[in-house]
Amino acid sequence: MLSGKTSLSRQDSVEKKHPYSDLPDYAFWKQAVAQVSIDLLEPVQEVPFKISRTDKVATAGSCFAQHISKRLRKNGFCFLVTEASNDKDESLESYDFSALYGNVYTARQLLQLFDRAFGYFTPIDSFWLLNESRYCDPFRPRLKPNGYATIEALTEERERHFQAVREMFSTLDVFVFTLGLTECWRSKLDGAVYPIAPGVAGGCFAADKYEFVNFTVDEVVNDLKQFVAKLRLINPKAKLILTVSPVPLVATYEKQHVLLSTTYSKSVLRVAAEMVATEFGGVSYFPSYEIITGSYNRGRYFAADLRTVTEEGVDHVMSVFMKNITEGHLAEQNLGDYDEEMLALSEIACDEIALEKNRS
Numbered sequence: 001m002l003s004g005k006t007s008l009s010r011q012d013s014v015e016k017k018h019p020y021s022d023l024p025d026y027a028f029w030k031q032a033v034a035q036v037s038i039d040l041l042e043p044v045q046e047v048p049f050k051i052s053r054t055d056k057v058a059t060a061g062s063c064f065a066q067h068i069s070k071r072l073r074k075n076g077f078c079f080l081v082t083e084a085s086n087d088k089d090e091s092l093e094s095y096d097f098s099a100l101y102g103n104v105y106t107a108r109q110l111l112q113l114f115d116r117a118f119g120y121f122t123p124i125d126s127f128w129l130l131n132e133s134r135y136c137d138p139f140r141p142r143l144k145p146n147g148y149a150t151i152e153a154l155t156e157e158r159e160r161h162f163q164a165v166r167e168m169f170s171t172l173d174v175f176v177f178t179l180g181l182t183e184c185w186r187s188k189l190d191g192a193v194y195p196i197a198p199g200v201a202g203g204c205f206a207a208d209k210y211e212f213v214n215f216t217v218d219e220v221v222n223d224l225k226q227f228v229a230k231l232r233l234i235n236p237k238a239k240l241i242l243t244v245s246p247v248p249l250v251a252t253y254e255k256q257h258v259l260l261s262t263t264y265s266k267s268v269l270r271v272a273a274e275m276v277a278t279e280f281g282g283v284s285y286f287p288s289y290e291i292i293t294g295s296y297n298r299g300r301y302f303a304a305d306l307r308t309v310t311e312e313g314v315d316h317v318m319s320v321f322m323k324n325i326t327e328g329h330l331a332e333q334n335l336g337d338y339d340e341e342m343l344a345l346s347e348i349a350c351d352e353i354a355l356e357k358n359r360s
């Protein structure tokens with residue numbers, strides 16, 4: 001009789017065990033989110049690699065990507081810059097990326113940047129008219145606000161730019177790319193994609209030349225996979241960190257509410273980043289999107305316009321980044337001592353904001 005009770009007790013014990021019984025706290029919402037102070041939430045566990053002080057780190061992407069480059073530089077990391085502006089009268093340095101490509105919002109734009117720089121793709125659109133006497137680069141139209149006096153001057157500067165881009169991709173150790181959008185405009189003639197719609201900051205929109213596209217998960221994944229493969233042909237040891245911008249769309253061209261389009265875009269990018277990071281070694285996803293948009297912070301990381309990320313939000317993202325993605329668990333330096341310095345760190349340039357121009 002006693003033996004039977006013991007056997008039954010053991011059976012009950014076994015039956016009470018289930019796949020979730022021994023999972024760590026970070027797997028449970030209550031312990032990992034609801035019971036954690038807002039500023040202490042760190043949704044990062046194991047990472048495939050960490051950035052060292054000697055790693056040459058390059059960045060590109062949407063507006064939010066500039067926060068990462070500014071903070072890396074501020075904290076003494078080797079932020080790789082292969083091209084910088086010498087013209088203080090124009091806002092060329094405000095992008096604060098590794099080269100003067102401006103905002104790179106989509107994975108297709110990144111892939112084509114690589115292909116254009118290495119001579120694999122030469123778009124038909126080589127220039128746009130900015131006004132009656134000035135020209136701009138269709139692929140970085142807001143980089144030079146006053147444009148170029150001649151097509152020759154534009155072409156010469158573009159060749160210098162491509163040389164800098166080739167140097168960046170060939171010599172970087174870690175590339176941080178922030179995915180921003182799935183919506184973009186492209187040429188019907190050759191598939192070239194642009195950072196903003198033709199006619200917004202140069203060029204003239206024509207329905208027979210340009211079309212709207214909203215990329216799918218499969219398309220974004222394929223573009224990222226092609227980019228990784230091509231990058232590693234010329235730089236086999238290159239590592240990548242993918243992030244998704246938490247900044248909502250300024251506007252959508254889809255026939256639906258901008259909130260729905262924002263959700264679609266960010267969902268596609270988040271899934272694509274996960275799929276690529278899972279498939280490739282040396283590719284990691286960093287959750288800046290989740291840190292800023294998560295319900296746990298009750299919206300406190302967005303400014304009054306509900307788009308701009310606050311300094312507090314950027315501080316949280318970079319604190320988690322520095323602690324978990326850099327070697328030695330380096331804490332971010334105290335950046336709050338100088339108001340002017342903090343203002344400079346929080347200012348970013350955003351091509352997409354031009355979409356609000358000339359609205360009735």
